[in-house]
Amino acid sequence: MKGSFPVTQAFDAAASRYEQYAGPQAHAAGRLAARLAERALPEAPRILEIGCGTGLLTRHLVRLYPQATILATDRALSMLHEARANLSGHDRLGFAAMDGERLAVGGGFDLITANLAWQWFSDPMQAAMACRARLNPGGWLALSTLGEGNFAEWRALCAAQGLAHGLRDYPSSAAWRHHFPADLAITEERLPTAHPSALAFLRALRAIGAQAPATGHRPVSAGTLRRLLRGQGSGFVATYHLVYLLGRPSAEGLGQVEVG
Numbered sequence: 001m002k003g004s005f006p007v008t009q010a011f012d013a014a015a016s017r018y019e020q021y022a023g024p025q026a027h028a029a030g031r032l033a034a035r036l037a038e039r040a041l042p043e044a045p046r047i048l049e050i051g052c053g054t055g056l057l058t059r060h061l062v063r064l065y066p067q068a069t070i071l072a073t074d075r076a077l078s079m080l081h082e083a084r085a086n087l088s089g090h091d092r093l094g095f096a097a098m099d100g101e102r103l104a105v106g107g108g109f110d111l112i113t114a115n116l117a118w119q120w121f122s123d124p125m126q127a128a129m130a131c132r133a134r135l136n137p138g139g140w141l142a143l144s145t146l147g148e149g150n151f152a153e154w155r156a157l158c159a160a161q162g163l164a165h166g167l168r169d170y171p172s173s174a175a176w177r178h179h180f181p182a183d184l185a186i187t188e189e190r191l192p193t194a195h196p197s198a199l200a201f202l203r204a205l206r207a208i209g210a211q212a213p214a215t216g217h218r219p220v221s222a223g224t225l226r227r228l229l230r231g232q233g234s235g236f237v238a239t240y241h242l243v244y245l246l247g248r249p250s251a252e253g254l255g256q257v258e259v260g
């Protein structure tokens with residue numbers, strides 16, 4: 001699995017330094033865990049985590065659910081290696097390489113969760129529906145992902161320069177509501193991150209392995225990019241549009257209604 005997809009190659013390459021630069025991801029993991037802590041799960045739940053990376057959310061899961069059996073998965077083997085090292089000593093915690101869009105597990109989970117992995121999926125809705133089919137009755141789906149217009153400042157800067165921004169397009173909250181009518185509570189958050197320059201922002205994405213562009217995007221050369229960004233002045237703010245989805249989806253998509 002290592003190296004077979006550009007997204008996975010990028011995360012594999014970044015795994016050993018990921019946590020030094022993953023402040024927003026750690027923030028989102030904390031927020032997702034705080035929301036989960038308010039929900040009732042069985043005392044010894046079966047949990048599937050998708051796209052676990054180095055285990056930022058996994059650490060919250062073992063703390064919140066000490067009796068749980070947890071399977072933490074990721075497509076990037078180096079990320080899994082880091083996660084294993086970061087979470088050694090937990091008896092009922094297992095790790096496996098798995099593509100979150102091709103689930104190689106049966107059903108019977110009380111919680112399926114992912115922190116900032118869904119935005120890399122080619123069909124996020126389909127992936128969420130596949131998870132829904134693997135939940136026990138009353139089981140929870142809890143995801144954080146990115147929302148429409150994420151990094152609006154970078155999009156605006158590229159538009160002003162006549163450049164393609166290269167970012168992916170993510171489902172709107174309305175689209176999530178359409179696919180999961182009434183059964184997912186949606187909370188949105190804007191998290192600004194400050195960088196010395198626009199180039200530094202791009203480097204920060206690369207440092208966590210999050211630089212793979214949208215499919216079909218033809219990146220301009222580093223030199224051209226530097227020339228275009230010269231004169232931007234110092235300081236660049238890029239705002240994460242974080243979206244938290246939490247619910248107990250029923251098979252019919254008409255599960256318990258929650259207020260975000």
Ligand SMILES: C[S@@+](CC[C@H](N)C(=O)[O-])C[C@H]1O[C@@H](n2cnc3c(N)ncnc32)[C@H](O)[C@@H]1O
Nearest residue numbers: 011025051052053056075076099100115117120
């Ligand atoms: C931004 S990192 C988040 C990692 C971790 N959840 C965290 O909170 O730090 C995204 C993770 O999703 C994984 N990922 C991306 N696409 C995936 C896929 N199709 N299946 C499984 N994992 C995937 C990447 O390998 C990476 O570890």
